[in-house]
Amino acid sequence: MPRNVALFVTCLVDMMRPRIGFAAIRALEAAGCDVVVPEGQTCCGQPALNSGDRDHAAALAKQTIVALEPYEAVVVPSGSCAGTIRCHYPEIFAHDPEWLPRAQAVARKTWEVMAYLDEICGWRPEGVSMDAMATYHDSCSGLRELGIKAQPRRLLKAIDGLRIAPLQGEETCCGFGGTFCVKYPAISNAIVGEKAYAIDATGADLLLAGDLGCLMNMAGKLHRQGSKIRAFHAIELIAGMGDGPAIGEEA
Amino acid sequence: MSARDAILARLKGPSPDQAEADALLVAPERPAVDEAALEAEFLARLALPSVNASHDVIGSMADLPAAVARYLAGQGEARTLCLPPDPRLTACDWGGFTLHDIAAPDEAAALAIARRGIAETGSLIFETSPAAPMLPNFLALHHIVLLAVRDIAPYLEDAPLTGPQPRAHYWVTGVSGTTDIEGTYVRGAHGPRFLHVILLRN
Amino acid sequence: MSAFTDRADAALADPILKIAVERTAGTAEAKRTIAIDAFPDFEAARTRAAAIKDHVIAHLGPYLEQFEANAVAAGAKVHWASTADEACKIVIDICQAAGAKSVARSKSMLGEEIGLPHALAEAGIGRVETDLAEHIIQLADERPSHIIWPAMHKTREQVSALFKAKHRSPHVEETIAAMAQSARRELRTQMLSADVGISGANFLIADSGAVCTVTNEGNAELSLVPPRVHIVTAGIEKIVPSMPHAIHMLRMLARSATGAALTQYTTFYTGPKRAGDRDGPEEMHIVLVDNGRTKMRDEGLAEMLRCIRCGACMNHCVVFRQIGGHAYGGTYPGPMGAVLTPVLDGLAPNRDLIHACTLNGKCQEVCPVRIPLPTLLKGWREKSWREGLEPTSMRAGLGLWAWVATRPRLYRLGTTIAVRVLRLLGTKGWIAKLPLAGGWTRHRDMPKPAAQTFMAQYKKARRP
Numbered sequence: 001m002p003r004n005v006a007l008f009v010t011c012l013v014d015m016m017r018p019r020i021g022f023a024a025i026r027a028l029e030a031a032g033c034d035v036v037v038p039e040g041q042t043c044c045g046q047p048a049l050n051s052g053d054r055d056h057a058a059a060l061a062k063q064t065i066v067a068l069e070p071y072e073a074v075v076v077p078s079g080s081c082a083g084t085i086r087c088h089y090p091e092i093f094a095h096d097p098e099w100l101p102r103a104q105a106v107a108r109k110t111w112e113v114m115a116y117l118d119e120i121c122g123w124r125p126e127g128v129s130m131d132a133m134a135t136y137h138d139s140c141s142g143l144r145e146l147g148i149k150a151q152p153r154r155l156l157k158a159i160d161g162l163r164i165a166p167l168q169g170e171e172t173c174c175g176f177g178g179t180f181c182v183k184y185p186a187i188s189n190a191i192v193g194e195k196a197y198a199i200d201a202t203g204a205d206l207l208l209a210g211d212l213g214c215l216m217n218m219a220g221k222l223h224r225q226g227s228k229i230r231a232f233h234a235i236e237l238i239a240g241m242g243d244g245p246a247i248g249e250e251a
Numbered sequence: 252m253s254a255r256d257a258i259l260a261r262l263k264g265p266s267p268d269q270a271e272a273d274a275l276l277v278a279p280e281r282p283a284v285d286e287a288a289l290e291a292e293f294l295a296r297l298a299l300p301s302v303n304a305s306h307d308v309i310g311s312m313a314d315l316p317a318a319v320a321r322y323l324a325g326q327g328e329a330r331t332l333c334l335p336p337d338p339r340l341t342a343c344d345w346g347g348f349t350l351h352d353i354a355a356p357d358e359a360a361a362l363a364i365a366r367r368g369i370a371e372t373g374s375l376i377f378e379t380s381p382a383a384p385m386l387p388n389f390l391a392l393h394h395i396v397l398l399a400v401r402d403i404a405p406y407l408e409d410a411p412l413t414g415p416q417p418r419a420h421y422w423v424t425g426v427s428g429t430t431d432i433e434g435t436y437v438r439g440a441h442g443p444r445f446l447h448v449i450l451l452r453n
Numbered sequence: 454m455s456a457f458t459d460r461a462d463a464a465l466a467d468p469i470l471k472i473a474v475e476r477t478a479g480t481a482e483a484k485r486t487i488a489i490d491a492f493p494d495f496e497a498a499r500t501r502a503a504a505i506k507d508h509v510i511a512h513l514g515p516y517l518e519q520f521e522a523n524a525v526a527a528g529a530k531v532h533w534a535s536t537a538d539e540a541c542k543i544v545i546d547i548c549q550a551a552g553a554k555s556v557a558r559s560k561s562m563l564g565e566e567i568g569l570p571h572a573l574a575e576a577g578i579g580r581v582e583t584d585l586a587e588h589i590i591q592l593a594d595e596r597p598s599h600i601i602w603p604a605m606h607k608t609r610e611q612v613s614a615l616f617k618a619k620h621r622s623p624h625v626e627e628t629i630a631a632m633a634q635s636a637r638r639e640l641r642t643q644m645l646s647a648d649v650g651i652s653g654a655n656f657l658i659a660d661s662g663a664v665c666t667v668t669n670e671g672n673a674e675l676s677l678v679p680p681r682v683h684i685v686t687a688g689i690e691k692i693v694p695s696m697p698h699a700i701h702m703l704r705m706l707a708r709s710a711t712g713a714a715l716t717q718y719t720t721f722y723t724g725p726k727r728a729g730d731r732d733g734p735e736e737m738h739i740v741l742v743d744n745g746r747t748k749m750r751d752e753g754l755a756e757m758l759r760c761i762r763c764g765a766c767m768n769h770c771v772v773f774r775q776i777g778g779h780a781y782g783g784t785y786p787g788p789m790g791a792v793l794t795p796v797l798d799g800l801a802p803n804r805d806l807i808h809a810c811t812l813n814g815k816c817q818e819v820c821p822v823r824i825p826l827p828t829l830l831k832g833w834r835e836k837s838w839r840e841g842l843e844p845t846s847m848r849a850g851l852g853l854w855a856w857v858a859t860r861p862r863l864y865r866l867g868t869t870i871a872v873r874v875l876r877l878l879g880t881k882g883w884i885a886k887l888p889l890a891g892g893w894t895r896h897r898d899m900p901k902p903a904a905q906t907f908m909a910q911y912k913k914a915r916r917p
């Protein structure tokens with residue numbers, strides 16, 4: 001039976017790399033889901049929440065809850081945005097008897113896209129092939145708030161010809177941290193510099209991860225340093241869209 | 252208002268429930284110890300790089316002076332020993348040794364009796380008393396410890412004394428070490444550089 | 454720019470600091486991993502440790518009174534201090550009453566927190582720091598940069614030069630072992646001749662009145678046994694109900710701090726020497742210090758009172774690993790320091806500490822008492838925002854963005870325009886220089902967005 005699934009696109013994917021959203025739709029449809037993109041969505045409010053701006057975070061959370069409530073499940077191509085909805089929305093409304101149950105209900109049915117495909121749909125890509133060596137960075141929010149670790153690796157394993165090179169410090173933060181990277185650019189740069197060095201040292205052709213913010217940070221550093229490593233959101237490969245332009249390549 | 256009253260006024264609250272405190276101790280997570288092989292378990296921990304102790308075995312108290320002499324000879328040290336005024340030790344025949352009961356600032360070797368050995372960690376358990384000064388065990392370069400095999404217990408929970416406490420109850424789990432310079436481990440930072448355990452098996 | 458970013462920039466520009474921090478923190482991280490992997494069910498043990506501390510914090514008043522009664526019954530004198538200054542005054546008064554010319558101090562972060570080294574100097578009382586790292590810090594006239602390895606920021610070469618300049622008979626051979634021996638020679642006689650020994654406490658045992666210290670060097674015992682007077686300064690949160698509770702916490706502490714199963718020397722002191730004892734002090738004083746802790750319990754930081762000062766959070770922090778401890782500017786560095794320093798030194802001057810964190814959650818993952826450090830930092834950020842401490846540009850920017858983002862149709866228009874503008878700034882897929890986001894493009898390129906937003910493309914594709 002097809003599942004009625006809402007895609008929460010995320011503001012970064014919407015603006016910077018729509019391909020990730022379309023890849024998510026393609027994979028979800030292949031897994032038998034009916035995918036809808038609710039109109040009322042913009043940003044989950046994470047920038048406000050992490051800056052201490054509770055009021056605006058609550059306003060955006062309410063808007064998002066209203067947009068996502070009607071669906072059986074909510075799927076997000078980002079561990080940190082999914083983590084915000086799943087873990088932090090109930091915290092925001094902890095003392096609001098009207099909104100808390102609504103926040104909890106949406107939280108319970110919200111999934112990071114690769115976790116949803118793997119754990120809920122039990123789906124694997126079929127007939128997808130990619131002759132390349134990739135390395136995988138575990139983005140922090142997905143890893144530690146949602147336990148995203150084995151799911152992307154299980155999905156990627158089903159791609160013919162794709163080899164995974166282990167990344168030294170794969171669970172170490174890349175130094176993105178949302179507004180952190182522009183508030184403390186020198187510290188952020190030192191962290192991503194080490195990450196880029198570790199990625200280069202794998203000898204991989206591709207860098208994969210599950211969060212566009214981290215990917216832009218790492219890919220931007222690799223490109224500045226003249227590295228030839230190409231970066232994709234893992235869902236792009238999983239959906240069979242790995243033959244398209246990588247992050248920073250013209251379509 | 253005194254500081255005591257001010258602090259306690261801010262911390263007013265119900266007295267703790269003993270059952271609640273006890274419930275926090277049920278089935279503690281701890282390294283597994285084979286209670287049927289306590290001596291072997293204890294010796295295995297004693298030999299770990301972090302504890303780094305040598306050991307010897309004797310059959311009776313009469314063999315103790317010879318075991319100490321053997322150890323000191325092996326270390327190239329004179330038969331000079333800081334011996335606490337414990338009647339179990341002073342009763343031994345220390346012929347051939349130079350003994351004293353107050354440790355010098357550069358004491359070479361001190362002997363002490365441990366009340367317990369703990370297999371979980373390879374720890375030696377001591378208390379202070381008129382017959383058991385504490386300082387020699389920290390000043391000496393060679394800390395020599397007598398431990399009866401029957402006094403080896405499995406877990407750290409077996410270490411504490413019940414009832415009135417002495418001035419100091421202390422656990423020794425190795426030698427004086429430091430990693431304060433670049434995280435590199437060095438033995439003999441301030442106190443003993445060598446720990447030698449003599450097991451009494453009877 | 455701020456004092457914090459100035460210090461951080463200086464740290465980032467110091468390649469020797471990076472090497473020094475990496476050598477110690479890297480080793481600690483590796484050893485901890487091995488120790489935790491070998492421990493049966495460390496996750497359950499963390500939950501238990503947090504529960505023990507929460508139980509104590511919930512009943513802190515009664516437990517402190519129980520501890521006091523037992524310590525007094527054992528012959529110790531118990532003092533209470535609400536502030537750092539009060540605590541220092543109590544210690545100085547005891548030293549002066551004892552006619553002390555010199556004190557031997559065994560490393561205590563609480564002592565650093567209340568400014569005890571400075572107070573002793575003001576009172577003209579000589580101070581011998583007996584922990585090797587604190588000795589290095591004292592010789593260099595610096596502050597600790599880590600709570601377990603206070604001299605973490607120094608390389609062996611720097612320590613060697615320092616000892617050669619300051620020790621009476623310094624090492625000849627250029628090895629770490631020889632340097633440690635040089636310190637041993639220098640410190641031993643000083644320790645044995647001190648009039649007063651001062652320590653902190655790792656745990657205070659409520660049902661016996663015992664004070665627990667842990668060291669690997671044995672310097673606590675050498676500092677506290679010979680002098681006539683032993684003074685303990687301890688934070689009121691150091692209480693545990695009984696020895697078995699302390700034992701659980703000790704198992705967590707050593708593994709989290711150094712990766713050992715236990716520290717080499719673990720001692721429980723209960724009162725002064727007893728009649729007939731050959732050694733030990735004639736007086737024992739315990740100073741119980743609040744210094745903001747009751748306020749933390751009342752104002753949303755109770756979980757921070759679980760902290761057992763193991764240092765795992767900083768060893769595993771990507772920011773700490775880059776800038777070291779001194780850049781934080783307070784007594785306590787790293788994630789736990791970023792939460793504590795605003796309590797101790799005020800929020801406004803330490804606003805950077807609560808923001809200079811990527812919220813990656815690693816600190817919380819390794820914390821042996823499950824302190825939700827990122828959540829506590831976010832709590833500080835909310836307080837800073839509420840109190841108007843955040844810069845106007847930030848407030849205005851976020852306000853404008855949120856105003857637009859809560860109006861989806863306006864937001865679509867905004868993103869459409871933003872994408873067009875961004876594309877004008879890029880060449881061949883990348884933007885090398887971005888106005889208003891110079892922090893990004895100073896160090897890395899920004900990928901150029903696609904020609905149309907997802908929402909625009911999706912709408913077009915679904916149009917029948």
